[in-house]
Amino acid sequence: MSEAIAFLEPRDAVLSRRREIIEDLxxxxxxxxxxxxxxxxxxxxxxxxxxxxxRPLAVVLPETTEQVAAVMKYCHRYGIPVxxxxxxTSLSGGAIPQxxxxxxxLSAMTRILDIDYANRCAVVQAGVTNLAISEAVGADGYFYAxxxxxxxxxxxxxxxxxxxxxxxxxxxxxxxxxxxGVKLVLVDGTIIDLGGxxxxxxxxxxxxxxxxxxxxxxxxxxxxxxxxxxxxxxxPVLFGFDSAEAAGSCVADVIGAGIVPVAIEFMDxxxxxxxxxxxxxxxxxxxxALLIVEVEGSEAEMEAMLASIVEIAKRHNVKTVRESQSPxxxxxxxKGRKSAFGATGRIADYICMDGTxxxxxxxxxxxxxxxxxxxxxxxxxxxxxxxxxxxxPLILYNINDPEDAAKAEAAGMEILKLCVDAGGCLTGExxxxxxxxxxxxxxxxxxxxxxxxxxxxAFDADWILxxxxxxxxxxxx
Amino acid sequence: MSEAIAFLEPRDAVLSRRREIIEDLxxxxxxxxxxxxxxxxxxxxxxxxxxxxxRPLAVVLPETTEQVAAVMKYCHRYGIPVxxxxxxTSLSGGAIPQxxxxxxxLSAMTRILDIDYANRCAVVQAGVTNLAISEAVGADGYFYAxxxxxxxxxxxxxxxxxxxxxxxxxxxxxxxxxxxGVKLVLVDGTIIDLGGxxxxxxxxxxxxxxxxxxxxxxxxxxxxxxxxxxxxxxxPVLFGFDSAEAAGSCVADVIGAGIVPVAIEFMDxxxxxxxxxxxxxxxxxxxxALLIVEVEGSEAEMEAMLASIVEIAKRHNVKTVRESQSPxxxxxxxKGRKSAFGATGRIADYICMDGTxxxxxxxxxxxxxxxxxxxxxxxxxxxxxxxxxxxxPLILYNINDPEDAAKAEAAGMEILKLCVDAGGCLTGExxxxxxxxxxxxxxxxxxxxxxxxxxxxAFDADWILxxxxxxxxxxxx
Numbered sequence: 013m014s015e016a017i018a019f020l021e022p023r024d025a026v027l028s029r030r031r032e033i034i035e036d037l038x039x040x041x042x043x044x045x046x047x048x049x050x051x052x053x054x055x056x057x058x059x060x061x062x063x064x065x066x067r068p069l070a071v072v073l074p075e076t077t078e079q080v081a082a083v084m085k086y087c088h089r090y091g092i093p094v095x096x097x098x099x100x101t102s103l104s105g106g107a108i109p110q111x112x113x114x115x116x117x118l119s120a121m122t123r124i125l126d127i128d129y130a131n132r133c134a135v136v137q138a139g140v141t142n143l144a145i146s147e148a149v150g151a152d153g154y155f156y157a158x159x160x161x162x163x164x165x166x167x168x169x170x171x172x173x174x175x176x177x178x179x180x181x182x183x184x185x186x187x188x189x190x191x192x193g194v195k196l197v198l199v200d201g202t203i204i205d206l207g208g209x210x211x212x213x214x215x216x217x218x219x220x221x222x223x224x225x226x227x228x229x230x231x232x233x234x235x236x237x238x239x240x241x242x243x244x245x246x247x248p249v250l251f252g253f254d255s256a257e258a259a260g261s262c263v264a265d266v267i268g269a270g271i272v273p274v275a276i277e278f279m280d281x282x283x284x285x286x287x288x289x290x291x292x293x294x295x296x297x298x299x300x301a302l303l304i305v306e307v308e309g310s311e312a313e314m315e316a317m318l319a320s321i322v323e324i325a326k327r328h329n330v331k332t333v334r335e336s337q338s339p340x341x342x343x344x345x346x347k348g349r350k351s352a353f354g355a356t357g358r359i360a361d362y363i364c365m366d367g368t369x370x371x372x373x374x375x376x377x378x379x380x381x382x383x384x385x386x387x388x389x390x391x392x393x394x395x396x397x398x399x400x401x402x403x404x405p406l407i408l409y410n411i412n413d414p415e416d417a418a419k420a421e422a423a424g425m426e427i428l429k430l431c432v433d434a435g436g437c438l439t440g441e442x443x444x445x446x447x448x449x450x451x452x453x454x455x456x457x458x459x460x461x462x463x464x465x466x467x468x469x470a471f472d473a474d475w476i477l478x479x480x481x482x483x484x485x486x487x488x489x
Numbered sequence: 490m491s492e493a494i495a496f497l498e499p500r501d502a503v504l505s506r507r508r509e510i511i512e513d514l515x516x517x518x519x520x521x522x523x524x525x526x527x528x529x530x531x532x533x534x535x536x537x538x539x540x541x542x543x544r545p546l547a548v549v550l551p552e553t554t555e556q557v558a559a560v561m562k563y564c565h566r567y568g569i570p571v572x573x574x575x576x577x578t579s580l581s582g583g584a585i586p587q588x589x590x591x592x593x594x595l596s597a598m599t600r601i602l603d604i605d606y607a608n609r610c611a612v613v614q615a616g617v618t619n620l621a622i623s624e625a626v627g628a629d630g631y632f633y634a635x636x637x638x639x640x641x642x643x644x645x646x647x648x649x650x651x652x653x654x655x656x657x658x659x660x661x662x663x664x665x666x667x668x669x670g671v672k673l674v675l676v677d678g679t680i681i682d683l684g685g686x687x688x689x690x691x692x693x694x695x696x697x698x699x700x701x702x703x704x705x706x707x708x709x710x711x712x713x714x715x716x717x718x719x720x721x722x723x724x725p726v727l728f729g730f731d732s733a734e735a736a737g738s739c740v741a742d743v744i745g746a747g748i749v750p751v752a753i754e755f756m757d758x759x760x761x762x763x764x765x766x767x768x769x770x771x772x773x774x775x776x777x778a779l780l781i782v783e784v785e786g787s788e789a790e791m792e793a794m795l796a797s798i799v800e801i802a803k804r805h806n807v808k809t810v811r812e813s814q815s816p817x818x819x820x821x822x823x824k825g826r827k828s829a830f831g832a833t834g835r836i837a838d839y840i841c842m843d844g845t846x847x848x849x850x851x852x853x854x855x856x857x858x859x860x861x862x863x864x865x866x867x868x869x870x871x872x873x874x875x876x877x878x879x880x881x882p883l884i885l886y887n888i889n890d891p892e893d894a895a896k897a898e899a900a901g902m903e904i905l906k907l908c909v910d911a912g913g914c915l916t917g918e919x920x921x922x923x924x925x926x927x928x929x930x931x932x933x934x935x936x937x938x939x940x941x942x943x944x945x946x947a948f949d950a951d952w953i954l955x956x957x958x959x960x961x962x963x964x965x966x
Contacts, residue, residue, distance in 0.1 A: 129745050130741055131848055132745060175689075175694070208913075209847040210845045212654075212917040214916050216701065217665065220698065221697065224690065368689045401687055437691040439689065440689040452692065455692075456691075463681065463695065464693050470947040
């Protein structure tokens with residue numbers, strides 16, 4: 013990919029003090045929790061948005077909130093940029109550092125502090141992985157709902173920064189709907205608590221504001237998350253259609269009828285072929301588009317909801333309706349869907365877009381996406397959270413061909429603008445990061461951006477937290 | 490009640506220009522939409538928190554967003570405080586004006602602009618009442634979920650300002666969970682849009698921040714709200730217990746077991762008697778505490794959920810379990826609950842508290858509340874959203890007896906502190922307003938408050954929007 017996206021110029025006042033800064037930091041975290049040798053820094057140069065990389069000044073991996081606070085106090089005092097990092101799975105470059113920055117990694121904070129079924133919540137450190145929460149409570153019949161595809165690796169801290177979603181968020185909501193409280197280290201090292209085990213907030217909803225703020229308002233070190241009871245049963249059902257438009261219209265009609273299954277995932281033919289080759293999930297190969305619809309509850313509830321959905325699907329000439337016949341088959345169906353990104357990566361390089369559109373626009377946006385891709389002479393695989401209107405076109409290209417890469421990037425930007433113009437937005441769950449930073453002007457007016465930046469400044473007046481991200485570099489107030 | 494709660498001193502520079510301001514405002518809104526005669530101003534002197542009243546400088550009732558913007562631009566230019574007002578049903582004094590302020594009433598903006606079933610949402614002006622939305626879509630099988638007791642009168646704009654809840658928010662969430670977008674007039678008259686018909690937000694979640702900000706960040710003139718499909722069936726069931734503690738523990742166990750009915754409402758004996766006398770709802774009078782549990786769905790779903798709840802209730806020695814036998818009876822049960830405030834008002838003056846606690850603390854907080862009330866020699870009726878942990882003790886007193894009033898106020902403050910100390914918060918859905926402004930220091934540290942005030946200043950640097958509310962007057966930065 014091109015080097016089109018700029019980072020802020022490194023601050024000379026920081027670079028020139030590198031050695032001193034490293035020495036000072038070594039006193040703030042335990043032995044072995046400071047990384048500064050060039051080779052050791054390589055893994056921290058990029059994240060899931062691998063097209064860009066920068067080597068940071070140093071990496072610290074604190075073990076406690078107090079150590080995080082000490083690092084923030086120090087960096088704030090000397091104007092040193094800080095890049096918070098969870099598992100580094102960001103698809104928008106949210107954790108890519110810059111040369112004058114200290115990466116503040118939360119990966120050593122992996123303790124589950126409290127499991128409280130009476131209040132249906134768990135308190136965990138920010139470095140706990142998404143899946144680890146559900147694993148810790150699964151035997152007791154509970155789970156944590158948001159389920160990004162990267163849930164095996166990604167951390168709750170990163171989920172909060174990006175307000176992550178996942179396939180099952182259609183019913184259960186995204187991170188912000190499942191977050192009750194955080195412990196937040198402010199830019200100057202002050203530690204505050206937002207929310208808690210109670211519902212509702214007194215005063216402004218700073219908890220909601222912090223969720224999705226991409227590490228720019230403070231460092232989350234602990235989270236109180238909602239636990240849900242596992243449903244009695246759950247069953248994914250495959251619906252095959254003759255066209256992507258028919259599948260898209262079917263989704264809009266299901267949701268428009270007020271039916272809310274747990275998940276409605278969409279795959280077009282290229283995505284079906286790629287995932288089936290990898291997962292052998294039994295996806296039908298003779299259709300142009302596939303919906304994975306998951307229903308849950310008692311046998312009777314699942315049957316009733318399915319009947320309503322099948323009736324709507326028939327109006328869109330559904331070709332195949334196939335229920336999973338066993339837990340193994342159900343697991344395979346989800347394995348195929350959740351490995352879509354990895355499976356695509358086996359056959360080509362790709363960039364994954366993340367626009368969200370009103371459901372009534374799904375079929376239109378799919379059609380226009382296809383036209384854009386054709387015009388650039390590229391290929392695309394669409395695999396996304398259709399019930400939420402959260403699209404994920406994977407644009408295939410050759411990373412070693414600069415011309416191809418430039419085309420893919422240009423097509424991706426056109427597709428995101430299309431989403432905005434259709435009444436949607438640039439990002440559902442991957443965040444703005446550096447990837448979509450300059451497109452913010454397409455979504456927002458100067459007044460909008462000024463207001464958002466004023467809020468940011470109310471937390472971080474010197475803009476040292478993740479400074480190259482979210483807002484266009486030019487025109488910052 | 491005492492005049493203990495202070496308002497900001499009126500700005501002389503504003504008072505001295507009163508005549509000129511009224512003349513200027515008359516050019517910004519249509520004829521008949523400016524109120525300034527002393528007698529005509531009386532209805533705007535207070536709201537649902539009737540213990541306090543102040544006469545505003547004038548009232549404007551714009552009909553369009555552009556007129557709201559013109560008023561804000563004018564008031565911003567001359568530093569004139571602005572008090573946004575919906576239906577004036579605030580229980581915390583959120584709409585009580587001050588002498589140097591212009592009340593900006595949204596009651597003339599009552600148009601439903603768009604009903605969009607394909608995207609399951611409606612776009613309405615801020616002065617539309619809560620119930621009017623459900624009425625407009627009811628025949629088509631949809632409804633708007635949040636249902637404050639005042640839903641016949643209260644407006645969606647006021648609901649957004651206070652992040653209002655209601656009995657059915659246990660399942661459906663409060664206003665912030667059902668709000669997709671707003672049109673917001675900033676303090677200087679600039680008009681911006683936050684959110685829209687799509688899910689998810691790009692950039693910071695300013696929509697979530699504005700929801701619950703009590704009219705201090707801007708004026709909401711339009712809202713895009715989520716519509717839900719009505720359930721197949723719904724049935725309230727009465728559970729009577731021998732003690733308030735048993736009922737409270739039962740609620741905690743139901744929620745702790747991961748069961749989420751649509752509503753779990755709690756009434757203690759005084760509340761049962763008051764409401765039964767008013768509504769003749771068939772509440773059992775031989776119990777110490779009553780839960781109204783509403784289940785919904787198909788007949789089979791309701792039966793299954795009820796069976797689980799009955800099993801838990803038996804462990805707490807439930808004395809009475811009575812299902813409503815007809816739609817009329819179901820409506821009566823809810824009429825009794827929803828008229829609790831009005832029915833109480835027939836027998837005594839009261840103040841209604843609004844603390845929220847973790848569910849595991851319900852029984853403890855009920856017991857301690859009773860001790861506090863006994864110590865002051867007062868009476869209390871408890872009627873609240875138990876499933877949310879959102880308590881509403883109604884403290885009965887005689888408004889014409891200053892000593893009694895002072896006692897009631899003091900007891901109320903103790904109860905709210907109790908909620909905070911039990912891990913909860915000062916307000917679930919009524920807002921801070923002026924009522925709980927000075928208790929904010931009990932919930933929050935100076936650092937917490939400074940951060941919230943910095944966010945407020947990022948929207949309204951001169952603090953002209955609803956300035957006497959939410960934050961303690963002393964120590965404002």
